[in-house]
Amino acid sequence: MGRASSLPLNLWDGATGNWVVSFGTQHFLIKRRGNVLELVLISTLNGVLYGLLLFLMASGLTLIFSMMGVLNFAHASFYMLGAFVGYQISKWAGFWPGLIFAPLIVGGVGMLVERFGLRNVHKNGHVAELLFTFGLAFVMEELVQIVWGKAPVDYRVPALLDFSAFTIFSTNYPAYKLFMLAISLAIFVGLFAMLTRTRVGLIVQAALTHPNMVAHLGHNVPLIFMLVFGVGAGLAAIAGVIAGPALVTQSTMAGLLGPILFVIVVVGGLGSLSGALVASLLIGLLQTFAISSNVSMADLFSFSGFAPQPNTILNDLWRVSVAQIAPILPYLLLVLMLIFRPTGLMGNRES
Amino acid sequence: MSAPTTTTTPSAPMLEVRDLNAYYGKSHILQGVNISVGAGEVVSLLGRNGVGRSTTIKAIMGEVAPVGTVNFKGRSIVGLPSYKIARLGLGYVPENRDIFPTLTVRQNLALGQKQANVDGRWKLQDMLDRFPNLARRAETAAGVLSGGEKQMLTMCRTLMGDPDLIMIDEPTEGLAPLIVKQVGELISEIAARGLAILLVEQKLSIALDISSRIYVMGHGHVVFEGTPKDLAANADVRREWLEV
Numbered sequence A: 001m002g003r004a005s006s007l008p009l010n011l012w013d014g015a016t017g018n019w020v021v022s023f024g025t026q027h028f029l030i031k032r033r034g035n036v037l038e039l040v041l042i043s044t045l046n047g048v049l050y051g052l053l054l055f056l057m058a059s060g061l062t063l064i065f066s067m068m069g070v071l072n073f074a075h076a077s078f079y080m081l082g083a084f085v086g087y088q089i090s091k092w093a094g095f096w097p098g099l100i101f102a103p104l105i106v107g108g109v110g111m112l113v114e115r116f117g118l119r120n121v122h123k124n125g126h127v128a129e130l131l132f133t134f135g136l137a138f139v140m141e142e143l144v145q146i147v148w149g150k151a152p153v154d155y156r157v158p159a160l161l162d163f164s165a166f167t168i169f170s171t172n173y174p175a176y177k178l179f180m181l182a183i184s185l186a187i188f189v190g191l192f193a194m195l196t197r198t199r200v201g202l203i204v205q206a207a208l209t210h211p212n213m214v215a216h217l218g219h220n221v222p223l224i225f226m227l228v229f230g231v232g233a234g235l236a237a238i239a240g241v242i243a244g245p246a247l248v249t250q251s252t253m254a255g256l257l258g259p260i261l262f263v264i265v266v267v268g269g270l271g272s273l274s275g276a277l278v279a280s281l282l283i284g285l286l287q288t289f290a291i292s293s294n295v296s297m298a299d300l301f302s303f304s305g306f307a308p309q310p311n312t313i314l315n316d317l318w319r320v321s322v323a324q325i326a327p328i329l330p331y332l333l334l335v336l337m338l339i340f341r342p343t344g345l346m347g348n349r350e351s
Numbered sequence B: 001m002s003a004p005t006t007t008t009t010p011s012a013p014m015l016e017v018r019d020l021n022a023y024y025g026k027s028h029i030l031q032g033v034n035i036s037v038g039a040g041e042v043v044s045l046l047g048r049n050g051v052g053r054s055t056t057i058k059a060i061m062g063e064v065a066p067v068g069t070v071n072f073k074g075r076s077i078v079g080l081p082s083y084k085i086a087r088l089g090l091g092y093v094p095e096n097r098d099i100f101p102t103l104t105v106r107q108n109l110a111l112g113q114k115q116a117n118v119d120g121r122w123k124l125q126d127m128l129d130r131f132p133n134l135a136r137r138a139e140t141a142a143g144v145l146s147g148g149e150k151q152m153l154t155m156c157r158t159l160m161g162d163p164d165l166i167m168i169d170e171p172t173e174g175l176a177p178l179i180v181k182q183v184g185e186l187i188s189e190i191a192a193r194g195l196a197i198l199l200v201e202q203k204l205s206i207a208l209d210i211s212s213r214i215y216v217m218g219h220g221h222v223v224f225e226g227t228p229k230d231l232a233a234n235a236d237v238r239r240e241w242l243e244v
């Protein structure tokens, strides 16, 4: 039973020279000489989808950092926990109850972590907080392995959405992916409206930059911290629930995604929500396009007639395709960002 | 020169600080500060840069951990979180003009209220009517305001929370004379409405004008306490602890 090994969802099948768009148990073949427009359209859709999923997680991470000054290493673990809790509920009661209750449960776990963990550790300084979230990530991974094992679980797309929504040229685009897109968009819009239109949202915005001043005005800042941490964990859990059936629900999923989240938060600018959105989309598109392109240096310079000696390191490098280096592109971006613009795209925080 | 003695206010003061100590890491910044502010009283806390005036106020608000006695309206507030201290009716305008830069002027003022749309003695519309500069920018992000406008906004925002005692830290620092005058007028009006004020100032003129009592701090404790008249008459204290 084949599954895409990780986000993004386009895979290049080197053996046949065809594109395989894998989705759960379904694979869609695209002929090698498929339309460029088709490739661009599908990759854009996939890239935006991947980006929005990343944003569901990065938004909470950056809010938590900005407000509490805590870089939460366990954030991707809430994404993993969301997928597993969603899976468990889906086995008992179906996908839809899982979509509702898993984020609520994980959000509750997040609040408890803040209230009884972080808040106490906070007194001992930032390093202690960092180590705490670091340890928490391992604990959560171990716990998930004890309960659900190390092998991927069979988290399925709900039957209601298990069909192809439309066909572009030769690509069938799954309805479930459109659903993921819609959920991510709706949550993004909801989050934005909450932050800008409601009083609680305004207090959160104010606390992002001036938590002490907000407290001096009589607002219960510890409660706000707990809520934001809970909502952040819940958002990550939603990402887990909706991505779980499309990808692999496995205890390693947190470790795979965690580093990318940090890249996004740093590239976007620590504490900047709009920066996190831009960086999420950027990395989503970058990785999706990189993976779906099969260009190598050899292809780019084939016209020049230059070709390194066979069986040399140079020759090997020459033939590395963009798809193969796709996984390191985010980190390359991170390094470049730290060198040329340490505050990130939209960051204004010094430390 | 009077050593810190027991308070001279007749009934128990609204704010009573006794033997207050505070530390930044290992440095012992406040070394037994004694001050008190009665209901409706205007008191100034003077002193040179770095003597610990801001730290005194921060320790009262719980932003710096206080060691000693701090009573407000007859109850100890040592160890309370800042938001609970604020809810008891103690307002604080910090020295760095901490407006919320991404929120509009109106939103800044609205967040001064402890509960949505519950008016106290100060109403949002009154504030805007009083200060045309704020009214004109009511819907713009407060981050673009001038220094003087930011100062007005932070004071107005704290007043929106309807405090009974307001502590204002260096409101005129770095402001043009015209704005200094406006700030002075607002402080006078606050006093006229019966609020107690604890004012940290550099400018003697404002403090002498509006205060009923003055404390002078030097190196972590109070070195003088008296009326503005006492201070005006005491050239030694002024030379040793105030003038540069």
Ligand SMILES: Nc1ncnc2c1ncn2[C@@H]1O[C@H](COP(=O)(O)OP(=O)(O)OP(=O)(O)O)[C@@H](O)[C@H]1O
Residues within 6 Å of the ligand: B024, B029, B047, B048, B049, B050, B051, B052, B053, B054, B055, B056, B095
């Ligand atoms: N966050 C801090 N960490 C370490 N030391 C500090 C900190 N804040 C203030 N201090 C030190 O504590 C002392 C008192 O500072 P405080 O801010 O109370 O002074 P101040 O009387 O308000 O004067 P001014 O506002 O003019 O600087 C100063 O020597 C200052 O260097």
Ligand SMILES: [Mg+2]
Residues within 6 Å of the ligand: B053, B054, B055, B095, B169, B170
């Ligand atoms: Mg000061």
